[in-house]
Amino acid sequence: MSKLLKFSAETGEKFLTYSLVSVGLGTVIAQVAPHVWFLDNYAGLFQLYKKGFAVEVPSHFETMLSEISDDLAIPVKNPLTRLLTVIGFDTMHFGTTSTTSGCFIGIPVNFNYKSEKDIDKLSIQVGNKSVPWDSKDGIELANSLILSDAAKRFGIAYELSLVDTFKFYLHCFSGPVIVIICGGVNNYFCNIFGLPYRPFPVKGVFYGLLIAFGIGFYYLSKDLITTYYEMQALKNVSKVGEEYITGGLEFYDKLLARNKALRNLLPDGSSEFNTDGDSIYLFRKKHVPITVKKQLLEKELEKLNHSNII
Template sequence: MSLWNRLSHWLLTETGKKACYYAAGATTSVILLAHTLPQTIFLSQYEDLFHLYKHGFSVPLTEKVQKRFEKALDLLEVEHRDRHLYKPFAAYGFDIFSAGTSYSKFGVRVGIPTHFFYDDESSVDKSSIKIRDESVIWESDEGKLLLKSLVLSENAQIYAMAREIKMRDTLKGMLDTVVAVVSWSGMYGISNTLNIKFDLYSKPRPVRIIMYCLVGAFSFGSYVFCKDFSQVYYETQIDKELKEKNPVFAEGGKEFYNKIVARNIALRKMLGKEGERAYTALGNDNYLFRYRHVPVVQRKLFFEGEKA
């Protein structure tokens, strides 16, 4: 008897079933910790992972960018006692992002890309920008488009910072954790219930494998749907709130998404087949079957006051 067959027979014993139960419980705990620890206790280590370094030293934010972050907090009317929770840092890459939650004492980190440091096209450090480890041909049409997309006005930067701050004020992170835990534990619970109710333990192994695949697909699909739905919901609500809250956000959002669309179009051309897989011809992120975010073009049209 092969090792696989011996293991399969052992899993059908009472001892094997108990082992599966404890393994499912341990996996649930791992999923819970994997979602919460990087956003709370290990938030500083998470920041270090994405922090921009140059010549072995971390790159600080410029005073100008730091003041714009403070202005974003002012416009959002964040109370003085809570302002210490929000900390920006210089991050590598083209995209602004955030981590943590304002509901935790560990606070929020907002990663600011270095092109937020630029005042105009002449100040862009072209030598430091690489696409697939190759220098950009700035004289080409896509190079000019990329260069133009990297320079953001004060309003556009403030909107981007405010958007990340508002996202970390939502329950998105907690919902993702709950959905992940429920999806996994639900998959185990449903499978175990079906095994007992229909006596599948006595059936041929392929029957159980098919059932596990169907239940797994259902659980994963439910997880993806809930995660993406909540992301799109909060992004839509935040854009609506910011646009109505202050003209700075309204004008900044319009410019910000115009620049993102232009950047994606430029990268699509520069990256060839890889770019076509990553971005659509309109400048949206190209997803195979998921709906991870509100399409960039749709957000752009929203701030321009048009229907997508």
């Protein structure tokens, strides 16, 4: 074996090792940086502004958060859980309750709506166009934005339950675990087949497949972790009582109605939402479908009603 070939193989192996370590650390930093180190800055990117000023969260939502905290037995004072008004019409969460940085629960502006008169229709656009509010889809969209206090309470409770899980940590460590697996696969093929000394096209095909496997496995693990804890959060909230279950059913009914209206209003709406109102994902399953969440709550309500009869 020539010294040049040996040097090339050893250099390639060192480069691969350093690359794997860098990727593993990078996936951890990509999770920790926005949700811990720069939590305020990251959450601020989703803050809703109006006329140059941040839209404040009404004080009664702080009271509601405190009540939800008592119902779920999740402390919101230490570490601190804060509310902010976010862009769009979906609830969000940032950070986790298990770090000193605390977390944010993002509530959409339509949580402030009490009737259709409160909707700022001139500022809402769909597909960069004004909404035809007098059309059937426009009327359904407007109705979907009005929520009862029970539905709002459920939305906040669901997000609070999510930030009080191990989801953040599993997302952090899924990357390094997959890097270790990929490193093990590489070492196996190197030892058995002498991969470092094979022709470049052979190594190129192998590492191309290995990278594709690692990326695919990484996103698959992220989606499995997310969907698992979304279902756990639903179950935790539904255990509190009937008010949360009925609020959740309304919450998801309104989301489905909104998505059905958007399916017709958006130029490419049929590729964004299916006829039931669930989001369409090409390869991944980023979240539990809304219809599945609704079915779970319906089963929980049925169990509760059955136990009350007995």
